Amino acid sequence: MLSLGHSHKLTEYTQAFFHLFYPHICLQCGIDTLSQKQIICPVCESQLPFTNFSLMNINPVDKIFWGRVPVDKAFSILYFTKESIVQKIIFELKYKQNKRAGYLLGKLMANELNQLQEKFHVDYLIPIPISKRKIRSRGYNQSKLLCESMFQNGYKVPVAESLLKTKGTTTQTNKDRLHRGENSTPIFKLNPKINLVNKHLLVVDDVLTTGATLEMACKCLWQAKPASIQIVTAAYTLA
Numbered sequence: 001m002l003s004l005g006h007s008h009k010l011t012e013y014t015q016a017f018f019h020l021f022y023p024h025i026c027l028q029c030g031i032d033t034l035s036q037k038q039i040i041c042p043v044c045e046s047q048l049p050f051t052n053f054s055l056m057n058i059n060p061v062d063k064i065f066w067g068r069v070p071v072d073k074a075f076s077i078l079y080f081t082k083e084s085i086v087q088k089i090i091f092e093l094k095y096k097q098n099k100r101a102g103y104l105l106g107k108l109m110a111n112e113l114n115q116l117q118e119k120f121h122v123d124y125l126i127p128i129p130i131s132k133r134k135i136r137s138r139g140y141n142q143s144k145l146l147c148e149s150m151f152q153n154g155y156k157v158p159v160a161e162s163l164l165k166t167k168g169t170t171t172q173t174n175k176d177r178l179h180r181g182e183n184s185t186p187i188f189k190l191n192p193k194i195n196l197v198n199k200h201l202l203v204v205d206d207v208l209t210t211g212a213t214l215e216m217a218c219k220c221l222w223q224a225k226p227a228s229i230q231i232v233t234a235a236y237t238l239a
Contacts, residue, residue, distance in 0.1 A: 027092065028085045039092065039100040040085070049079040049086065051236060054112050061236055064211040069218040072228045073120065076208055076236030077108050086235050090207055097139050105206070105234040106149020113155050113202075113232065122230065123199040124160035125150065128217055129188065131165055143205050146234060150204070157202070162194045162224065163217055187213070188220040196224035208233040 025032045028044040053059035053075035061074045080086045093101035113120065127143035135141055147159040166189050190196075203217055208231075218229050 027088050037100055037103050039089065039098065039104050044085065045104070048108075049081075049084070051076055051079055053077075053236070054116060061208060061231070061233075064208070065215065065218075065231070068211070069215050070222070070229070071218060072230050074214075074231035076233045077105070077112055078235045080207055080235035080237045090235060093142050093145075093206065094138065099140070099145060102140075102142060102145035103149045103152075106146045107153040109146065109204075109232060109234060110150040110153035110155035113150065120230070121200050122157050122202040124162070124196070124201050125157050126160060126162050126201050126203045126217075126221065128203065128205045128213060129161070129163050129165040146206065147204050160194050160196070162191050162196055162201075163188045163220060164191050186216070186220065188217055190220060190224055196221065196226045198225070198227045200228045200230075201226050202230045202232060205231075205233045207235045207237060209237045 024034050024036070026034060026039075026041040026044055028040050031041050034041060051059070053061055054077075056075075059075055061076050062071070065071045065074055078086050080090065089101045089104065092098035093105065113122075125147040127141060127147045130138075130141050130143070144159065144161070151157065151159065166187055201221060203214060203221070205214060208214065214231055214233075218231070221229055
């Protein structure tokens, strides 16, 4: 039987062996001193393009939903631009099955929301659902993963899968800004098993572009008669 010391050394040797052939490096600068949960190093994390929208009385994300759907507060944590570190992180989350990207974004969202708790009451986190086909391909729903990471990182609000994806709806990923807003077919329905009456809801998603998907999600949620609806996304796309 291996002693505790020998077992610890064996673990170190095994980790070193895997690191040799599968190096765990920062997505931005390439440094290789990351923990197992990190996708970028602390220095690169500190240099991320934070929006600080949550500190503003009115911010650009709030304005997107004016006249479209009642939302008490809406904001994003990071700016998303082409060929940026934020785009790399989102790509890892959505297309490379890299849960560490979701852990990082959820942590950043939790950090900001924890500072707002006194004036930002929330009963449930509501992830945006995706199709079963995408879940099979990706292995998870990235919005739900963000919610779970937020909870793990100290934002102790339960996740409620109150929205369900309707069948036969098409993705909006490849549509331009104009045509995303033209889809009048409901793409969500309420989960009848969850009571949202008089509850304060926070809808969570990864990237905000036109707001069309979030608008339809909020319109669906209002049918459940909640007390309020807020929105937070990990990133906000700059035109």
